[in-house]
Amino acid sequence: MKTPAWLSQTHAPFLWEVFQLLLGSHKDKTSLYRSLAQGRTTVLEIGCSTGITASAFQKLPGIRYTGIDIDSSVIGYAKKKFRKRPNFDFVCEDLRSFTERKHGYDLVLFAGILHHVDDALGIELLRASTSLVDGQGTLAVIEPLFDARDRGFNRLWLKYLEKGEHVRTNDQMKELFDRAGLHVRSERQVMMGQTSLPLPKDARFGVYELANP
Numbered sequence: 458m459k460t461p462a463w464l465s466q467t468h469a470p471f472l473w474e475v476f477q478l479l480l481g482s483h484k485d486k487t488s489l490y491r492s493l494a495q496g497r498t499t500v501l502e503i504g505c506s507t508g509i510t511a512s513a514f515q516k517l518p519g520i521r522y523t524g525i526d527i528d529s530s531v532i533g534y535a536k537k538k539f540r541k542r543p544n545f546d547f548v549c550e551d552l553r554s555f556t557e558r559k560h561g562y563d564l565v566l567f568a569g570i571l572h573h574v575d576d577a578l579g580i581e582l583l584r585a586s587t588s589l590v591d592g593q594g595t596l597a598v599i600e601p602l603f604d605a606r607d608r609g610f611n612r613l614w615l616k617y618l619e620k621g622e623h624v625r626t627n628d629q630m631k632e633l634f635d636r637a638g639l640h641v642r643s644e645r646q647v648m649m650g651q652t653s654l655p656l657p658k659d660a661r662f663g664v665y666e667l668a669n670p
């Protein structure tokens with residue numbers, strides 16, 4: 458999302474979070490993430506930011522959550538916020554070096570990162586993510602999508618407010634997975650509301666479950 462520097466997650470994590478809670482599809486995102494984590498025990502969220510979407514998992518019984526992010530400011534903020542929850546762990550690390558630990562997670566959530574990176578880096582990050590998935594586990598990728606048929610607020614959002622310069626179409630997403638050598642186990646598109654209001658639901662997101670190759 459295009460935000461001024463003083464409102465960036467690094468400089469002002471609290472204000473950034475408030476902005477996201479108001480206009481970042483927070484309500485619909487958290488309910489989607491929670492549904493993906495149902496029945497799983499170990500969840501890794503790559504690019505967890507301030508832990509803003511980690512709240513989705515708080516009420517899931519027996520969950521062990523790890524969030525990683527390269528931004529030390531947001532990880533410091535998340536650690537403080539979740540300090541009373543021993544089953545929530547936050548690590549400041551680049552995904553590409555974290556893979557060296559060879560964890561196996563039931564669910565690896567890779568959300569909201571690809572539209573900030575070009576294809577070459579996207580493929581590198583996707584490949585790194587798969588090595589963190591347990592044999593029976595799932596890599597879930599969630600990304601805002603561009604669709605030429607969409608009109609209204611979402612069109613304006615993508616044009617003027619979205620900071621990511623690589624918002625892709627559904628076909629471009631699948632081509633990227635293909636080039637990364639990943640198998641798409643399931644795919645769907647969901648329409649989310651930018652705000653917590655029941656309508657309009659005009660922000661298009663792709664939800665892809667990828668199998669461990």
Ligand SMILES: C[S@@+](CC[C@H](N)C(=O)[O-])C[C@H]1O[C@@H](n2cnc3c(N)ncnc32)[C@H](O)[C@@H]1O
Binds near residue numbers: 505507552569
């Ligand atoms: C837009 S936020 C996504 C927040 C949340 N996951 C969501 O779905 O709304 C993307 C995050 O990815 C982090 N990030 C980008 N590249 C990364 C990398 N190589 N390793 C770990 N985190 C990374 C950024 O610092 C940023 O906090």
